[in-house]
Amino acid sequence: MRQQASAPSKPLTLRRRSRTPVWLSLLWRVLLALALIAVALAGHWFDRDGLRDNIDGAISFVDVLYFTMITVTTVGYGDIVPVTDQARMFDTFVVTPVRLFVWLIFLGTAYEFLFKHVWERWRMSVIQSKLRGHVVVAGYGTSGAEAVSELVRRGTDPAEIVVIDGHDQSLAAAEAIGANIIDGDATRNATLEAVQVARARAILVSAGRDDTSILIVLTARRLAPDVPISVVIRSEDNEALARQAGADTVINPASFAGMLLAGSTHGPHIADYMADLANAGGQVSLRERTVTAQEVGKSLSAISTGLGLRIYRAGACHGFWEPEVARLEAGDLIVEVVPR
The missing domain is CATH 3.40.50.720 (NAD(P)-binding Rossmann-like Domain)
Known part of the structure; x- marks a missing residue:
């Protein structure tokens, strides 16, 4: 059996849905941005004597807030400056957020093309390192x-x-x-x-x-x-x-369905019991396990964990009616029916 030639394969990305809701992740980013601005604002306020206002020579809280937002966005130094509180507040709370959203658009584009790929590869390596017994x-x-x-x-x-x-x-x-x-x-x-x-x-x-x-x-x-x-x-x-x-x-799904149908002709509850064994919501289930040290030497019918049906020994299968199950040996695999 040979695979046909195909186009170059796309990068493999192993991922899992994040347990953190989208709104919570967004909230953390907003809070982080506000915290950084607050740090800058506090620094400017406590060091306001180092600032100079070329308009009126006085440094008020509005001046500090305005200067902080302009500094954070790295724009606004130049020939045109707001001179009234109303104009400065408008620039602080309307114009600056608009600038921030524009920056977010550009950063989002960079994230999609670069940072997201790096992030996904790192997250994939973390998931891979934890994959054992899966x-x-x-x-x-x-x-x-x-x-x-x-x-x-x-x-x-x-x-x-x-x-x-x-x-x-x-x-x-x-x-x-x-x-x-x-x-x-x-x-x-x-x-x-x-x-x-x-x-x-x-x-x-x-x-x-x-x-x-x-x-x-x-x-x-x-x-x-x-x-x-x-x-x-x-x-x-x-x-x-x-x-x-x-x-x-x-x-083989078709063969299994056929067995259920054929079994139902010998009794209305046979197919029901077989489905009960296979379903997690049933009253009983099948379990395969290794014989314990305390069970070695006992018969299959003497186990206390469930109803023993068969054992596997050295690759051979032995039913509960066969003489081989009269004495369990170390290494035997037991198939039993247990209560759910």
Whole structure:
């Protein structure tokens, strides 16, 4: 499988919605500007004997306020000066704010072209340094979005989830719930390296196309050989390819729906119970864990944390009816049903 040649890739930016409201950030900037002006005003007032008024020779508070605002904006020295208090107050409270807003427009433009890029790269490095034990979700379509919502319902902090997608609408939806997002192609090494895939707890792949999903699994498995990878595959013919690519879990939505439908023919509550196991809002849930030291030597039916269904030992699966589960061994993985 080979990728087609494409245009030069855009810079990768890993980001997360700021927890500070926009209005609060703006308020802090306004207060900071007022505080700086207040410092300058106080300095001029206490040192007013060092000032000279070429109009009347006296320095009043209005003169100091006027001089401070003109000095802060670095304009106003020259041939034309206000001579009445009314003109000076107008220049102080009307003309000067207008100048400030003009400066903000120019500074905002510089920020967009220079400072914002530097800021985003710094913030990306901070987020990357904290990414450990996170969940990487490649593709935020219907399945990916539902997977993220289910993770959050089960108690995962959205800040521990990283969503990779190339659509602005999907990224905006993921960012709205507090997840880290990156606009990029998950089949590329650079994208997966940017989200620290090797340090992830799990990788969930739902790209919408089987060929793309399998290529993502191949890339991710090479970069993260020990991280569990789950992938959504829509064609049964591609399930074996996904496993060969390195996926630990292959989920076929159509097959799962078919199992629920078939199960419902043997009893009206079978499909309901299966959905209960899979849903965070159900009364019970499935859990996989390592056998504890106190459980070694006991049977699977003797565990006290839940209802043991099967164990995994040396890569082999053993059900609760098989003789291998009569004695648990160190290193066994237990799959059990526990109360929610």
